Every structure is written in C-alpha cells, then in structure tokens.
Amino acid sequence: MALPGMGRRSAAVARRNVAALKTAYWLVMIGGLLEPVLYLFSIGVGVGALIGEIPLPGGRVVGYAEFVAPAMLASSAMSGALSETTFNFFGKMKFMRLYDGMLATPVRPIEIALGELAWAMLRGSVYSAAFLVLMVAMDLTTPLRALAALPASILVGFAFGALGMTISTLIRGWQDFDMIGAGMFVLFLFSGTFIPATAYPDVLRWIVEVTPLYRSVDLIRGITLGSAGPVQVLDVVYLLVMLAGGLFVAGRRMERLLCR
C-alpha cells in the first residue's frame, strides 16, 4: 500500500463530504462564516470604540479592532476545525456508522482521519480567506500580510482538527460535547484574544501562553500586524507538533475502536 494509494483513498473520504453538501449542511457552513464577523463588529468595532487604541508589549500602539481581528480569525479556525472533527466526526463514527462501511473497503483508519481533516481544512480555509478579505477591506491589515496569514490560519485549523479527532475517539456520549464547548469557550475568552496576555498575573500568563489557541492567536496576530519574529517560528513548531501528535493518536485510537 504505497503513498499514492493512501492519498487517493484519503481524498475519496474527503470527497464524500462534498457530495453530502447538498443537504442542509451548507446552512451550518454559513453560520461558521458569520460567527467571527459578528464578534469582530460587536467587540472589535463596538467595544473598540470605547477602548480606542491599546499598547502592545513591544511598545507599539494599535487600534482595538486591529488587535482583536486576528484573534477572531484564529478562534474561528479553532472552532470550525473542532466542530467538524468532534461533533460531525463523532456522529459519522458512532451514529451513522459511516466509518464501519468505509473500513470494509481498502480505506484504513488513518486515511479516514486524513480525509476528514483535509475536508475540515478545506472548509476552514474558505472561512479564513473570507475573513481576511474583510480585514483588508476594513484596513485592519495589508493584502500581503493577509496572504501570509491564510496558510497560518489553515495550520491552526489543521492542528485543532487533529486534536479534535483525538478527542472524538475518547468521547463516551453526546453529553461530553458540553465539556468540549465549555473548553473552547474558556480558550476563546482567555487566549490573549481580547486583552494582551501580559495583562494577567505572571502564573496565569504562563498557563495562558502554553495553550494552543494562545499560540495560534500569537502567530496570526504577529503576521497581520507585521510584527512576526522568532516567537512566531515557535508557534508554527508548536502547531506542527500538535498536528502530528493528534493525527497519530487519532489513527491509533480509531483502529482500536473500529477494528476490534
């Protein structure tokens, strides 16, 4: 089973979701597109009007919307990837038993994981691109930086997607989704999204800075504000490790769950 076969089979798994798009599923997709936009306007622009400008750790001063927008991009990449790889993935695995059907073909568990992740990312990158266009239109970043931020936000999605898949294989029932939702919300609020992490007491700040969404926000914000440096390289490494680790564990766990 050579690599080309693996890629082809993963693509077939992803392609299945395109065929399924004709259902009401596309409504869910529009929801995902709107969410960060609504946050940007309500908090970034709305609350931002009260706050005005905020100073960054480096001493630079930026508009609040400029500060919040990349965090919204990172958060939506996270939530889009997680909802696709937890809720939808779990539904397909346990409820529709789709993967049982797929595993009766030459498709292997890791190829299902790859295919579903590729699909989640395809969907996520459409969201991200649309949001970046909006950011450029609102003069929150430059076109060139937006172009650089797109692959970064896709990487964020990939990393969270791989994590989400691992979580799915550990989920016992629908009630566990409340916990995932709560976890996502905490990350969303406290990952340097609305205030710089430097505003927290030292201990909290350290905790915040090792969480994945913080690293994602840091990466994308560095790019859209044009202040990327060595720390952003660390962010990329962090997310790559998360992606590889998540995929590896998810593939293993799926094999144990489905190929008993």
Place this chain on the structure above:
Amino acid sequence: MNSLIHARGLIKRFGDFTAVDGIDVDVRPGEAFGFLGPNGAGKSSTMRMIGCVSPPSGGVLRILGMDPRRDGPAIRARLGVCPQLDNLDPELTVLENLVTYARFFGIPRRVARARAAELLDFVQLGERAGSRVEPLSGGMKRRLTIARAMVNEPDLVLLDEPTTGLDPQARHLVWERLFRLKQQGVTLVLTTHYMDEAEQLCDRLVVMDGGRIVAEGSPRELIGAHSTREVVELRFPTDDQGTYAGKLEGIGERVEVLPDRVLLYVADGDGALAEVHRRSLSPSSSLVRRSSLEDVFLRLTGRTLVD
C-alpha cells in the same frame, strides 16, 4: 490450496471472553457457504475476521491466499461486505451511496456511475436513484447495501444476517437477488440464524454454537445425519408439555420436549400421528413436517436457534 477462505484453529478473544474458539473453515470458489447458529455463536466475529476489520487472536487465516494481518487493504479491495446493521450514508442519495463507495476502491467516477446504475437496476431500486436513504423501507435498504457490496465486482461477498429484521416478502426478494448472484458464480458467505435461509441459499454450511463448529455439510447431509425424515409437532393443553413425554415413548426415534410443544422425530409423520391418537392422547394441535436444520441444531446443541 484453492480455498478463498482457509481457516485453521481460528480464534477471536475479547479480553477474557472467547467469541470464536478454534474453528476450521474452507470456502471454495463459486459456492454459497453459511454459518448457521444462534445469536452469540461467534458468527459475526468470524465474519469480521474474514472481512479483515478484526484481527484474529490466534490460528491461521488466509483470505484469497493472503494474510489479513499484512494484506488487509489488498484483500478488502476484492471483498464485498453487507454488514448486519445497515451503515448506508443518510446524507447521500441512493445513487451517490454507490458512487461514493466505489471511490473508496479507487474506481474511476465514470465507471462507478455506470456500474451503480446497473446495480440499482439489479436490486430493483433504479427508480429510487435520486431518493435519500432515510425514506427507504428496511428491505430496500438491505438491497441497496447488497448492491453497494457488489460495486467493486468482488471475488467474495460476505453477508452478515442478510434478512434479519425484514418482513417475509422483503426477505424473499433479497433471497431471490442473492440466488441470482449465486447463479452468476459469485461466491457467497453468509451468517444466519434462520434455518430456512440457510436451506434456501447455502450449498454447504457449518453449524456454530458457543464459538465452535458442531457440524458441517450440505443442508441435506446435515438433516440426513442428525435428524429423521419427518417431524410431528404436538401441542398439549397443559403448562408442562413434559408430562406427555413418557406416553409418547416408542412412537418415533426420539422425543424432544420444548416449553410450548413436543417434537416427535419419525420416519413417517402421518403414521406416527395416527399412533398418537390410537394411544388416545389428544393434542390441541398437531403438525407433520419435514425435518429442517432447526431440528439438526436442536439435536446437536439441545437448544432452539431463535430464542
């Protein structure tokens, strides 16, 4: 070794529980082979091992001459699997279910479309091609699953309880399609706990109980070896059918007492029934029938198939 499936001492354990306890099986090209047994006999576990989605815990297993542990994807490429629980894709149409599935085998889209249309006609679902899966009846879903199992033109088709849960009419329609496949030379392996299904479809079968094979042969051979030609079923108007066992002694070869009826194993059913009446026993109902695999199973295990 010409067998499509070759198993020796095949074992499947789940923790402390042994689901399949050392079975020997050989399935030859072109035959319809059955695993007959009650729920929990180890049939589905065996099927999952043959389908290369469940690694054996011990013993030898060769599918199409290959080792499932090493060549899983290559073997599965040549298998057609119809699982016990329908796992059709509810988010796709009937036609898309087949086309999408064909893509998992690497079949080009255009070929997949043509083959899907052909198969839908074969299972008499051509008119439902654009329909969703949800509104289909149980029988239609099962036929669609069978069509899906054929999409890669498999050398070997595995059917796990193909008609369980279907109404009689739907069952006959499924049997008729499976019989057609068999005539086309497709090798079928099926599990069932319905003796009539096994009798209808299987050239050869094994009777499984508690993870072991307790008998093997064609339906006719098994009946010949383990039962009499005819059976008289008697129901007596009492709570304990067993009280009549003694009074029926000597009429046939064997008397079997079930909770709701007594079975007499005899060569000549009508003659035996006449003898029952001559002994002035008056069952509330009586039935003379040919021996079936159900009787074979009862004889071999002391239990009925469907409980």
